[in-house]
Amino acid sequence: MRRLPRNASRLAGAFLTLAAVLLLASANACTANITMPSNRYAVVIGVQDYPGIDTKDWYDLSYTENDANEMASLLASNGWTVAKKLLSAAATQDAIKSAIDDLAVLIGTDSEATALVYYSGHGDVDAVSGTGYLIPYDGISFSDNTMSFDKTKWVTPAAMSLWLGQVGCKNKLLVLDSCYSGSFVEAGGSIDISPQDSNTYTGTKEKDVLATAFANFAGLLAASLDAGGDPSVTAITASGSEELSYDDSSTQNGAFTYYFLESATKGDSDGDGFVTATEALAYAKAKLKANWNMKNSYLGQALLPHISGGAGNLVLFAPGT
Amino acid sequence: MRLKLTIGLFFALSAALVPSFGAQAAPRLAQGGDREIRVSVSASGGIAPSFESDRPLLLAPSWDWAASLSFRSRDWIVVRAGLGNFWTGDSAYDSYLFSYRGFQGATLSLETGYRLPLGGLKLELLAGAALSVSKYTATSLVTAFPSAVADIRLILPWAFTLFGAEDGRLELGVPLAFEWRASAATIEAGLSLGASIPLGKRSSK
Numbered sequence: 351m352r353r354l355p356r357n358a359s360r361l362a363g364a365f366l367t368l369a370a371v372l373l374l375a376s377a378n379a380c381t382a383n384i385t386m387p388s389n390r391y392a393v394v395i396g397v398q399d400y401p402g403i404d405t406k407d408w409y410d411l412s413y414t415e416n417d418a419n420e421m422a423s424l425l426a427s428n429g430w431t432v433a434k435k436l437l438s439a440a441a442t443q444d445a446i447k448s449a450i451d452d453l454a455v456l457i458g459t460d461s462e463a464t465a466l467v468y469y470s471g472h473g474d475v476d477a478v479s480g481t482g483y484l485i486p487y488d489g490i491s492f493s494d495n496t497m498s499f500d501k502t503k504w505v506t507p508a509a510m511s512l513w514l515g516q517v518g519c520k521n522k523l524l525v526l527d528s529c530y531s532g533s534f535v536e537a538g539g540s541i542d543i544s545p546q547d548s549n550t551y552t553g554t555k556e557k558d559v560l561a562t563a564f565a566n567f568a569g570l571l572a573a574s575l576d577a578g579g580d581p582s583v584t585a586i587t588a589s590g591s592e593e594l595s596y597d598d599s600s601t602q603n604g605a606f607t608y609y610f611l612e613s614a615t616k617g618d619s620d621g622d623g624f625v626t627a628t629e630a631l632a633y634a635k636a637k638l639k640a641n642w643n644m645k646n647s648y649l650g651q652a653l654l655p656h657i658s659g660g661a662g663n664l665v666l667f668a669p670g671t
Numbered sequence: 672m673r674l675k676l677t678i679g680l681f682f683a684l685s686a687a688l689v690p691s692f693g694a695q696a697a698p699r700l701a702q703g704g705d706r707e708i709r710v711s712v713s714a715s716g717g718i719a720p721s722f723e724s725d726r727p728l729l730l731a732p733s734w735d736w737a738a739s740l741s742f743r744s745r746d747w748i749v750v751r752a753g754l755g756n757f758w759t760g761d762s763a764y765d766s767y768l769f770s771y772r773g774f775q776g777a778t779l780s781l782e783t784g785y786r787l788p789l790g791g792l793k794l795e796l797l798a799g800a801a802l803s804v805s806k807y808t809a810t811s812l813v814t815a816f817p818s819a820v821a822d823i824r825l826i827l828p829w830a831f832t833l834f835g836a837e838d839g840r841l842e843l844g845v846p847l848a849f850e851w852r853a854s855a856a857t858i859e860a861g862l863s864l865g866a867s868i869p870l871g872k873r874s875s876k
Contacts, residue, residue, distance in 0.1 A: 387767050461725075462767045520725055521769055539853020544811035563804035563813045564777070570804060570815035574853045581723075581854050619809070620761065628772055632809035659812045661723060661855035663761065665768035 386429040386668055389463035389519075391456055393449045394422040397471030397485070399438040401492040409472075409490065409497060412597045417470035417527060417607040424614055428667045430466065441471070442488040443503040450513040457519050464521040464664060467514070470604055473528030474504070475591065481506055482533025482591055484526065507534045514583055521664050523627060524585040527604040529594045531587035538581060538659030539574045541566075546590035548654045549647065581660050584627050586610075589653040596651060598642065605642045606655055609634040614667035625667040631657045707743045708870045712736070715846050717861020719759045721771040723854050729762035729771055733859055735846075737778075740870075746786040751797055751822075753780040759857065761808070771855060776805030776813075780820050795824040801848065818850045824865075836868040 396418025399405045415437050422432045433456055434449040450467065457463045472485035483489075483504040491500045514522055526534055532546055563570055588595040588606030601608040610630055617625045617633035625633075635655045643652040719733040737755030741748055755778045762771035782799030801818040824844040831839040844863040850856060 384764050384766060384768065389767075464767065521767060538812075540807065540812035540814045542812055563806075563815065567802065567804065567815055570813060571802075571817070574814050574816055624764070624768065626761070626770065628807070628809050657810055657812070659807075659814070659853065661721065661771050661852060662726070663770045663772045665764065665770075 387462070387464075388429070388431075389457070389460055390430045390466070391433045391453055391463065392422070392425050392430045392466040392468065393433055393446075393453055394418050394425070394435045395441050395446060395449075395467070395469045395471065395486075396421075396435075396437050397441045397469075397487050400472070400485075400487060400490040402490075402497060403492075403495070407492075407497070411471065412599065413602050413604060414470040414527075414597070416602055417604050418468070420603065420611055421468050421470075421525075421607065424611055424667070425466070425468075428614065439487055441486050443486045443505060444488075446486055446505065447509075447513055450517065454517040457517055459518055461518060461520050463519040464523070465514070465517045465519055466523040466525065466666075467510075468525045468527075470527040470607055473526070473530045473595070475530035475533060480533065480591065482530045484510070484528055484531075510534065511580055511583070515580060520582045522580075522583045523664060523666070524583055525587075525610070526585065527588040527595055527607045527610075529589065530591055531589055531595060532591035532593065532656045535585045535587055535591075535656045536580065536583065536658045536660075537573060540659030541570055541573050542656060542659070544590070544654050544656060547592035548590065548643070548652045549593070549650045581662070583658065584660065584662065584664060585656075585658045586627055586631050587656050590656055593653050594651065595653055596642075596646075605653065606634055606638060609637040609641075610655075612637070615669055617667075618669060623668060624665040625669065626663045626665050628657065628663050630666050631655055705745055709741050709743070709867045710738070710870055711741070711842070711865050711867030712738050713842065713844065713863045713865025715844070715861040715863030717846075717859065719762075719857050719859045721762055721852075721855050721857040723856065726769065726855070727765045729765060731760045731762040731771065731773065733757065733759040733861065735778075735861075737780075739780075741867075743786065748782075748784040748786060748795060748797060751780075751782040751784070751799070753782070753801075754778070755780070757803070757805075757859075759859070771857075772810075773808035774805040774814070775808060776803055778803040778818070780818075782820060782822060784822070786826075789825075791828050793826040795822070795826065795842075797822040797824070803850070814853055816850050816852045818848045820849075821847045823847075824863075831866075833866075833868050836870070839866060839868040841866055 396414040398411045398414040422435045426432050433453055436445055453465055474483045489503040491498045596605045598605040613630040613633035617629045619629050714736045716734040719731045720728050722728040735755050735757035737753045739751055739753035741751035758775040761773040764770045778801050780801035782797040784797030787794045798821045801820045804815045806813045824842045827841040833839045842865040846863050848859040
């Protein structure tokens with residue numbers, strides 16, 4: 351019978367003790383008790399009835415007010431303070447800016463607060479520059495029975511970034527259900543391999559991820575070192591930057607918003623009692639793929655939600671509260 | 672679930688090893704030649720605290736497995752090249768419900784180091800660099816990042832034969848890594864269990 355030297359036995363024991371400490375610390379990290387903070391504020395916008403003859407002009411939307419109303423209710427029931435809800439005629443460019451300015455005043459210097467801006471309405475993109483836009487109520491003019499666009503009232507990613515930049519907290523969420531909304535997503539040091547138009551697969555397909563990544567390592571590394579954008583803003587969008595977004599008559603919501611709302615009760619994939627931005631995105635994306643895209647991709651109406659890069663994640667919903 | 676699996680796997684491996692510390696039948700002491708090429712596999716579990724400017728340091732669970740090839744000349748480990756697959760879970764939340772996203776991916780590493788006698792055991796100290804590609808869990812976002820890596824390995828004093836290769840050995844290790852990610856940094860620290868066999872060995876007379 352051969353025994354280890356005493357020093358070796360002690361060393362081996364120390365290794366196992368260290369293992370136990372590491373694993374217990376790790377397990378404890380995931381189960382800490384947390385209560386919902388009260389400093390979470392939201393601005394909710396739904397533009398459905400644009401200027402025109404009535405509520406059913408051809409360019410009016412059908413369910414964006416439902417989206418905004420249901421989002422506001424859901425946020426309120428999850429501990430958020432809905433500071434402002436703007437519907438249709440109330441949702442002009444000035445009013446949206448003013449609501450975000452008021453949010454900045456409300457939050458003040460509370461850097462630990464969380465701000466959320468939700469928008470459901472029309473969006474567009476400049477085909478040449480690729481710049482995306484949100485189209486508020488006054489972004490469409492109507493006179494002499496003719497509709498026209500007033501692009502000076504459209505909201506660009508740069509404008510939204512400027513407005514949100516004045517909100518003094520470091521936790522900000524921008525949730526957009528509009529056409530071409532993917533252009534509001536910052537790369538945040540990542541490369542998004544999800545196509546910007548899932549109907550034509552511009553960009554890349556979502557497979558062979560790591561093989562593709564290793565093959566493009568230099569580009570990836572450069573992207574990682576050039577984080578860009580405002581890391582405090584996490585944008586979640588219904589569609590890519592080259593993709594349309596849709597109202598869904600069967601759910602009476604935006605196709606994306608319906609599943610995004612549903613994620614509050616069904617999207618807690620790790621069962622920790624919280625639905626994070628990433629979990630909500632993953633849930634909505636999976637459901638859109640399985641339900642909406644399966645039925646509509648043959649019409650060229652598939653869409654895939656996108657989310658900003660960056661290391662951070664924020665809780666949106668707490669089903670247990 | 673993955674955390675439980677990691678913990679379970681680790682303790683199962685540890686439990687399998689612990690009886691050996693007592694008195695198993697006639698273990699053979701591992702012998703090393705002057706120069707040696709070894710191939711090894713290992714698995715590790717541990718914690719991965721992440722932090723970024725103006726954000727708190729938050730812990731996450733992590734595990735990985737790796738295969739490596741090393742060339743040793745006497746006590747100098749000239750090079751150890753590794754290829755591994757890792758998983759780092761979502762971090763804990765801070766009190767304002769911020770957390771760091773989980774990420775998973777693959778790593779290529781190169782290390783060099785030295786082997787020291789320690790009691791009846793041998794201790795290998797290695798340091799080097801690694802390049803990783805990863806995907807944020809549940810997203811389509813991929814990133815790449817460099818890391819500084821270090822490894823403290825305890826070579827256990829028994830040998831086994833595998834696939835005709837004698838002088839196979841078991842290793843307990845403390846792998847460490849500092850990852851410079853896009854906006855955050857992550858430290859990986861854990862405990863590993865591995866096994867290696869020599870591919871070629873040559874001793875001077």
